[in-house]
Amino acid sequence: MPDLAGIIQQEIAGNGPITFARFMEQALYHPELGYYTSPGAKIGRAGDFYTAPTVNPLFGAMLARRIDQMWVASGRPEQWVVAEYGPGTGILARDIATALQNNHPDLYDVLTYYLIEISSALKKVQQEILWNSPADNDKFCWIDRLAEIGPGHIANGCVLANELVDAFPVHLVRQEGNDLQELYVGLCGDDDDCNSSSVFSLVAGPLSTPELAEYFSMQNIRLENGQQAEVNLQARQWLAEVAGHLKHGYLITIDYGATSRELYAAHRFNGTLRCFYKHRLVDNPLVNVGGQDITAHVNFSTLITWGKQLGLQDIELATQPQFLLNMGILDILQKQPDYTSNPEFNKITSAIKQLVLPGGMGDIFKVLVQQCSFSS
Template sequence: MDSLTDKIRSLIAAKGMITFAEFMNMALYEPGQGYYQKKNPFGHQGSFYTSVNASASFGRTLANAFSDTAERLALPPCFCEMGAGSGMLANDILTHLKTVKPEFYSRLSYTIIEKSGYLIECQKELLKEHDGRVSWKTFEDFSGFEGVFYSNELVDAFPVHRVIRIGEELKELYVIEHEGGLTFYPEKLSTPKIQEYLDRIGLRVTDGQIVDLNLDMIGWAQALASKIDRGMVFTVDYGYPAENIFASYRRDGTVTCYYKHSQNNDFFDRIGDQDITAFVDFTSLQSYGRDAGLEPVSLTPQWLFLVQSGILSEIEKAETDLQKASVKALIMPEGGFGTNFFVLAQSRNVEIPEDFPYRKGAKETLDILAKMNGF
């Protein structure tokens, strides 16, 4: 069987050049060879840690948040997680609910949307204790959902188009083969959707600046809205509003790679063996989502969302300094997972009451920070 690099080179030979989005899609998702298709990339044996790996407190806190949301909004006890990775978050959520909310757990239907056959097998092995509660679907087969839908570090792994301004012209950075290796080559935009995206957020790329545009995110938001009849959507990921992600001081875009917990920008090395990711533009995700019927409820820093959901009690219950430190890594604004991560809450055909906890914003931040300083 041809190596993944050989397959990419063959595609380039056939087309002359490919978009970075095409390259990234193959590097991450090529069946049997892409990074997410052949092994478990999470935890100490993979290339990166997620909030889930940092502490089980993350899953327990989300379990409380999502079950409370379902009960408060009179939604069916149905959860759907898209891109469940190793299954650790699902296991933390289900185990916590089984212990502290057994009645809710007894009625709960938990759906996982996953396209990696390898990861599905990992998830099934880990979730054996919850047999009968969990089912698997493809995104194509998923429809008519009512309940709470969520993802954790999913959208950042969607392929992106790399765009650069050279003088007065916008160019797309394609991938070509040159002198025995792969490199970037600027050419005309591959699709008018790129200019439409930039116009929508009012962005003028400065000369020499590279921006990374997640066009797949648009189709995903539109499709997701059509598949949810009634419910809440929580998107947990790292990124920022558009004015930060595309600020003129970000000259080189936000695409980066992770290999064995080390960050690098060697995009064309270790193809299929390292993660490739880009910051999420939450402004555009909200905007395109709203057009499709997903009403934005709030965009909250992850640390604040977790505090609003009761994670401080996890610190109070921690028995060791190490356990306390692992929880603090999730919420302290000056570092850890609390700095670049946000939670986007969106609703679909649901009336959101004024006292819904995730409508809270910056006005509560100072009081919460004051309380946190006591730990």
């Protein structure tokens, strides 16, 4: 089988330049060779990046508190679903379920936890972690799509997405005078702007869909001349899927990003697209195809606007530190021994600092909570 770069080369050679969204989709999600679908560690010390759940179980425990609040506000229904998109290694699912088991047993008794995962390699990792966790094995179910939970709507529950939306394929655009152009991925030689370290180059052309222009019009945003930006149209498709299957419940989206005014400000002249390889930031998304993570900041303004169009009402938008503080993460310290020589105490205080203090992981992360409630 040819390598992934070769497969994409063949596609471009046969059909012409492709949108960056198509390139990113292949690079991350090709069935056998994509970054997320191929074997190998992606998250943690042995991978390419860290996520909040890998820091300490406290992150999952605080989410468990919020989910319990949602269950209580919904009238303590006799069945409650948590459906997590892109559950990574399964650590967050383990920590949430364990915290519910220990601290919120009434909710735990009626809980079914679904993991929405398309990667067979990641499913194996998740199963190994969860089947060896304190939570009961029968609490966890694996599905490929939200629709598989059952016919019709999810009656009561919470959909969770931690660092999911930033990995959706994005279109690249650039403002050229009065025109908004799209940047396509072509082969070196298709354009003068060719990086010798890659067989691919970015080629400017007309917009592949009018939705790209509508995206900026909807937000009353105009880019500076020459400014480059990303557009995540798949986020709306995903919100529609959630809204279409959640009758009564909540959606929690945790990711790094900003509002549209911040995201497309002039100081972000080159956009927010970034790549990670072995915990190093890589500038060029066109190299190491399938071997590095590619992400872009999430536009929380459009998640809110599109959500309202689809029947999802925003009830909370906070930075990750604000969210964790509101959930009482500092209360954990009061339950610890009053001395700092205890290694476990030091581990907990270090984790809290990493999650909530400036300079830690929480600086650019946001937590958006949306609620959906449709009458029968």
